[in-house]
Amino acid sequence: MDVENIIYHGRIKVPYKWYVGETGSRFFIGLRDNKELWGNRCPKCDRVYVPPIKTCWECFVPTKEWVKLKDTGTVESFTVTHYSEGVAPKDVPIIYGLIKIDGADGSLLHFIGDVEPGDVSVGMRVKAVFAEERTGSILDIKHFVPSNE
Amino acid sequence: MGKRVAVVGFGQTKGRSSRKDVNGVEIINEAVVAALADAELTIDDIDAIVIGNMDHFEGINYVDSWSVEGSGGVMKPIFKVTTGGTTGTTVAMCAYYHAASGMFDRVLAIGWEKNSESDTTGAIITAFDPVWERPNLGGAIAGLALEASKYMDNYEVTERDGARVAVRERLHALNNPYAHLHQEWMKGMEVDQLVELLVTSEQNQVLAYPLRMSDMCPRSDGAAAVIFASEDVAEKIAPIPAWMVATANRHNFALAGDVDMDRNTTMASASKAAFEKAGIKEPLKEIDVCELYLPYSYAGLKWMEDLGFCGYGEGPKLLWDGVTDMDGELPVNPSGGVMSSNAIGATGLIRVGEAAIQIMGKAGTRQVPKDVNFALATGFGGCYWADVMLLGKKKPA
Numbered sequence: 202m203d204v205e206n207i208i209y210h211g212r213i214k215v216p217y218k219w220y221v222g223e224t225g226s227r228f229f230i231g232l233r234d235n236k237e238l239w240g241n242r243c244p245k246c247d248r249v250y251v252p253p254i255k256t257c258w259e260c261f262v263p264t265k266e267w268v269k270l271k272d273t274g275t276v277e278s279f280t281v282t283h284y285s286e287g288v289a290p291k292d293v294p295i296i297y298g299l300i301k302i303d304g305a306d307g308s309l310l311h312f313i314g315d316v317e318p319g320d321v322s323v324g325m326r327v328k329a330v331f332a333e334e335r336t337g338s339i340l341d342i343k344h345f346v347p348s349n350e
Numbered sequence: 351m352g353k354r355v356a357v358v359g360f361g362q363t364k365g366r367s368s369r370k371d372v373n374g375v376e377i378i379n380e381a382v383v384a385a386l387a388d389a390e391l392t393i394d395d396i397d398a399i400v401i402g403n404m405d406h407f408e409g410i411n412y413v414d415s416w417s418v419e420g421s422g423g424v425m426k427p428i429f430k431v432t433t434g435g436t437t438g439t440t441v442a443m444c445a446y447y448h449a450a451s452g453m454f455d456r457v458l459a460i461g462w463e464k465n466s467e468s469d470t471t472g473a474i475i476t477a478f479d480p481v482w483e484r485p486n487l488g489g490a491i492a493g494l495a496l497e498a499s500k501y502m503d504n505y506e507v508t509e510r511d512g513a514r515v516a517v518r519e520r521l522h523a524l525n526n527p528y529a530h531l532h533q534e535w536m537k538g539m540e541v542d543q544l545v546e547l548l549v550t551s552e553q554n555q556v557l558a559y560p561l562r563m564s565d566m567c568p569r570s571d572g573a574a575a576v577i578f579a580s581e582d583v584a585e586k587i588a589p590i591p592a593w594m595v596a597t598a599n600r601h602n603f604a605l606a607g608d609v610d611m612d613r614n615t616t617m618a619s620a621s622k623a624a625f626e627k628a629g630i631k632e633p634l635k636e637i638d639v640c641e642l643y644l645p646y647s648y649a650g651l652k653w654m655e656d657l658g659f660c661g662y663g664e665g666p667k668l669l670w671d672g673v674t675d676m677d678g679e680l681p682v683n684p685s686g687g688v689m690s691s692n693a694i695g696a697t698g699l700i701r702v703g704e705a706a707i708q709i710m711g712k713a714g715t716r717q718v719p720k721d722v723n724f725a726l727a728t729g730f731g732g733c734y735w736a737d738v739m740l741l742g743k744k745k746p747a
């Protein structure tokens with residue numbers, strides 16, 4: 202049949218907002234107001250979580266003890282993306298790194314910057330650079346850069 | 351035939367318009383911790399987890415894995431179930447089936463929602479057909495108003511009848527510390543006086559005729575968790591387990607124009623099937639308490655008829671006679687129901703949990719003043735999805 206195939210274009214935009222919760226808020230406030238990274242420690246297995254979580258997923262107990270961490274860490278893994286999805290807050294190429302913050306277990310997903318992609322390696326030491334204008338989000342860390350610390 | 355299964359624990363958060371102090375994972379955890387404490391179990395005792403919400407309300411599409419820190423689901427089997435308004439009852443059914451299968455002895459059912467994190471109507475519209483209904487009719491209120499309007503015309507029902515349902519639900523909610531709406535101003539006032547106020551007050555805005563603000567459920571943040579146990583362990587966990595006697599569900603997915611506006615045919619069919627299975631012939635006499643998913647007031651009239659508690663058009667009489675009040679023959683929604691608390695993904699599961707604690711004798715200030723041998727819980731969702739669960743004190747044969 203020779204019928205024009207009609208398309209109906211949606212107009213729905215759901216205005217989501219997410220409450221970070223007291224635990225996550227405390228992390229972001231430290232980042233925003235004092236350029237500090239805080240994690241929390243499980244009283245049972247001693248693991249230190251960054252980002253902080255309210256309940257240790259392994260032990261199922263509250264992780265109430267706050268631990269101030271350094272702003273340095275090690276690259277656990279990384280990748281360089283050369284395509285743009287339009288949602289990333291920077292232009293390609295973007296270097297994504299899993300950064301194991303000193304004193305924490307597990308890694309923080311963030312950007313690696315001020316470095317040629319070819320010069321990044323697993324195990325490289327990095328240090329956080331904080332954003333000039335901080336609003337209480339994970340982007341209050343601008344990126345991690347190579348460091349001798 | 352599977353194993354016999356009972357509810358052995360229940361936990362819930364207090365419904366609130368927004369829980370700014372916790373994220374979704376954390377509110378889930380509050381309900382889980384409460385349910386485990388209620389059953390005197392630890393997370394290590396749980397063999398499988400079923401979890402549900404309406405994804406579009408929070409915009410998180412892999413809730414099962416995202417929430418493990420809160421649910422305790424690390425390295426356990428987890429299943430996500432989401433069926434719209436019925437999510438909570440479907441989660442309960444799915445948990446029941448898992449325990450009945452003989453493969454899992456203790457199954458944790460979780461329902462939750464943070465309605466404060468999006469626009470409820472905007473999100474509900476995404477459940478409607480994108481081409482035929484989203485552009486012109488969408489959301490919950492207008493669709494339910496169409497049903498109420500038809501029912502009023504069929505049986506000469508008035509706005510006062512609808513308001514009387516709202517008054518019952520809100521008065522009952524005053525007994526429930528977990529209910530979102532606590533309309534303290536209602537305390538000590540006569541039912542007639544309250545009904546009169548609701549139908550005449552200009553503050554009680556008409557949303558879509560005949561539905562006013564007071565005829566609708568709130569949107570809440572909340573979570574609930576119910577623990578189901580197989581017959582091999584149930585009586586060791588709970589002194590009085592609430593046994594699953596019969597369940598049924600019916601869907602007739604349809605565009606609004608296809609729904610039979612005269613009767614709630616899915617609820618009628620599902621309840622008939624469940625009652626037959628349980629050998630219940632006179633629901634009004636044999637069932638002791640109900641926790642029904644009544645999302646708006648007129649459902650408390652018409653759907654009572656479809657559930658077989660009275661004849662067609664007799665819903666208002668049953669209500670005005672006080673039969674469904676706390677001290678009536680068939681108390682309906684001692685918790686205050688959906689019209690007093692509606693964290694959507696939790697709502698159906700709360701009905702099951704509330705029905706269970708009436709049997710277990712653990713309902714505290716909202717415990718009905720009578721023996722409870724059978725408690726009925728229902729779920730309702732868009733496109734007239736109906737879930738029915740009958741719980742009993744006596745271990746099924």
Ligand SMILES: [Zn+2]
Nearest residue numbers: 243246257260
């Ligand atoms: Zn731990």
